[in-house]
Amino acid sequence: MRKQHFFQNRVAAVALAVGALASTPALAESTYGYASSGTGTVTANARVNLSVTVPKLLLLRVGSANTVVDTLSWTSGYSIPAASTVPTTGNNTAVNWDANAPTATAGTQPGALAVTAWTNAGSGTINCAVAAWSPASGGPLNSNFTVNSSGTLPHPGANLGACQSTTFPSNALAASTWTYVLGGTPASWSAGSYTATVTYTATGV
Incomplete structure (x- = not known):
C-alpha cells in the first residue's frame, strides 16, 4: 500500500514538473560583460533567431467558381x-x-470564359488535355477548336489539338478571357451528339 502511495506521489510530482516546464517562456541565450576595474565599456550580447514560413498557394479558375463545370455547346x-x-x-x-x-x-459560337490564376510559387505553369470523345469518331477533331486569348493568361496552345504548357508570373494575378471557336468541316461530320472534357492543370514550382 505504501509502495502504491509512493508511486502515485512520484507520478504527481513528475506531472507538476512537466506542467511547470510547459508554462515557462522560451529562453534565448544569455551573456555578461564584466570589468574588474569598474571602468571602460562592457557589453553583453543575446541573440534571438527569427523564422517565417510562407505556405505555397496555387489558384486556378476557368469559367464558373466552385464545383460548377461550364459546358460550351454548338449545334450545326x-x-x-x-x-x-x-x-x-x-x-x-x-x-x-x-x-x-x-x-x-x-453553328453559333458560345461566349468566352473568364480565366484567372495566381500563385506565390517561384513560377506557375498551366497546360491542357482533352479526354476521349464519346462517341470516339464521326464528329469534330480537337484541332477544330481554336482558342483565342485576351489578357495576361494565354491559353496553353492555339487549339485543343496542340495543348502545351504556358507560364504565368508569381505573386501577380493572371487573368484572361478564352474564346473557343469551332471550325473544321461540319459537312463531313456524322449526325449525333459528341462530348468531351478539357482538363486544365496549373502547377506551381
Missing part, C-alpha cells in the same frame, strides 16, 4: 439549296432542293 446548321432553305423539325416537309449538297456550318 444546314442550308438546303437552291433556295437556301434552313430545315425545321418535322417530317415530309416539301423543299425546293436542286440536288446539290447542303451547306453546313458549325
Whole structure:
C-alpha cells in the first residue's frame, strides 16, 4: 500500500514538473560583460533567431467558381439549296432542293470564359488535355477548336489539338478571357451528339 502511495506521489510530482516546464517562456541565450576595474565599456550580447514560413498557394479558375463545370455547346446548321432553305423539325416537309449538297456550318459560337490564376510559387505553369470523345469518331477533331486569348493568361496552345504548357508570373494575378471557336468541316461530320472534357492543370514550382 505504501509502495502504491509512493508511486502515485512520484507520478504527481513528475506531472507538476512537466506542467511547470510547459508554462515557462522560451529562453534565448544569455551573456555578461564584466570589468574588474569598474571602468571602460562592457557589453553583453543575446541573440534571438527569427523564422517565417510562407505556405505555397496555387489558384486556378476557368469559367464558373466552385464545383460548377461550364459546358460550351454548338449545334450545326444546314442550308438546303437552291433556295437556301434552313430545315425545321418535322417530317415530309416539301423543299425546293436542286440536288446539290447542303451547306453546313458549325453553328453559333458560345461566349468566352473568364480565366484567372495566381500563385506565390517561384513560377506557375498551366497546360491542357482533352479526354476521349464519346462517341470516339464521326464528329469534330480537337484541332477544330481554336482558342483565342485576351489578357495576361494565354491559353496553353492555339487549339485543343496542340495543348502545351504556358507560364504565368508569381505573386501577380493572371487573368484572361478564352474564346473557343469551332471550325473544321461540319459537312463531313456524322449526325449525333459528341462530348468531351478539357482538363486544365496549373502547377506551381
